[in-house]
Amino acid sequence: MRSKVTKAIFPVAGLGTRFLPATKSVPKEIMTLVDRPLVQYAIDEARAAGIKEFIFITSRGKGALEDYFDYAPQLEAELRRKGKDDLLEILKSTNMDSGEVAYMRQHKPLGLGHAVWCARRLISNEPFAVILPDDVIAAEKPCLAQMVEAFEETQGNIVAAMEVPDAMTKSYGILDIKEDMGSIVSTKGMVEKPAAGTAPSNLAVIGRYILTPTVLQKLNRKQAGAGGEIQLTDAIDAAREDGEEVYGFRFQGQRFDCGSKAGFLQATVAFALARDDLRDELWNYISDVVHSEKAAQ
Template identity: 45%
Template sequence: MKQLRKAIIPVAGFGTRLLPISKSIPKEMVPVVDRPLIQHVVEEALAAGINEIILVTRSGKSSIEDHFDAHAELEDSLANKGKDDLLKTLAAIAPPHLKITSVRQPNAKGLGHAVFCALHLLEKDEPFAVILPDVLVKPQARSQVCDLGDMVKRWDASSAAQIMVEAVPEEEVYRYGIVDCGGSEPRAGESATMRGVVEKPKPSDAPSRLSVIGRYVLPYRIMELLSDQPPGAGNEIQLTDAIDRLMKEGNEVQAFRMNGRTFDCGHIEGWLKANNILAREAGYDV
């Protein structure tokens, strides 16, 4: 079995929920405390042992790639001024073992289509992770648990696809994709076999309170399924539809229940909450 070392991060969206902030700045470059959102997400991947990042992007978002590139003039200026701490801060953005590759998504045809755009950057039968950058996944305060890393370990042990989930209040299940584990909900840090996903169900129809977060560990077979996946909801190619087909083929897909916390930075309220809480935890007086 090939090692999981690549993560696909779709960054081609317009970020309309963050307007007017995101009018001329990619939403992924909006800062959360002391670094842009995309850097938090890449650091999460690195902590999970994933060092090859594939950005699925579009025109007007080159600043995301620039953030992880070298800046010789700035680095020389800092070195000449003896600002070694700032040099170390810059070096930490893109450590030597990190590899960043980008590919364009020419048309917005859904998450499944965005993921499929990275097909040519995977080897045959190579597993991969998908990370949606709108949502930050952070350990509980004073904890070092890496939920994505635990998902990778569970994939290594079982070869079962992993879908990260968290519990939401019953009255809010209508806002999310809710997983069906046949009434057997996993405990935090554990996985349970999925039977399906119900998109935005009524509370009375929801099979659980476990919502899909935006972290996936998937087999290469998903790419093959996406190659002929017909449009679904919103007339877009949906990743969840391909995952449903994967299960119907008899392949095991597991819901991994996270230990940590999520911050939905795709909208103003969630972004403000993330800055407030994480800044205080980092020692800033806010």
């Protein structure tokens, strides 16, 4: 019997220091791209892939994130009274039903692997997804939905992957390729943030995973890796050493690194230009800025 993926872990315990002072009081995950928080893009992607249970790994100061998914009776009543039905439907789409969402605290920042390990009792003996909201992916078919289809075919651990410049491999987990089959790549290893010039390929792991329970078992060792943190890639590689297959998946879509200011701005422009109600005005503004800069030169 083939296993289905119905649970997803969202590690959102980070402090978001690169976005200070905004993140002094606002969790980075609810900073908005156009008019939707980062985490809403991740939730929508998960729902489109068939995810039914959403597990957030949080930390102190993330109360606003939890409130975001709660019902807002007063606001709903006000929108209903004013006949703003379109806004009411948008608001309702952000609600999470009771039992659909769970929050677990990561009390110490011990790494991504440790954050995933915190959810172990809610996962049990079944495959699960991990989504990093910092990585926003614009795609015709949502990235996780593409990966679920690949998992149904392979039934092995799958990590989203994309080619990066050689100079950037030191910032990612990098796949050691065994066989390149196009969109799916079988691997013989993974290296977390390899030193310059030592990367086995330029195929980097980004923030989407479908993993087996074996990975959680390997995380039980709480073994520190690169940077002194418990690395998820190390546990995935350990599962591979035990005989499980690990695949890289070249997804179709454009990834934005919204953990950086430049990536966040790029994503904001890209998503705004994709909106019929914003495209023309924004494009005219961008054109005016570009033309005025060229004239100044």
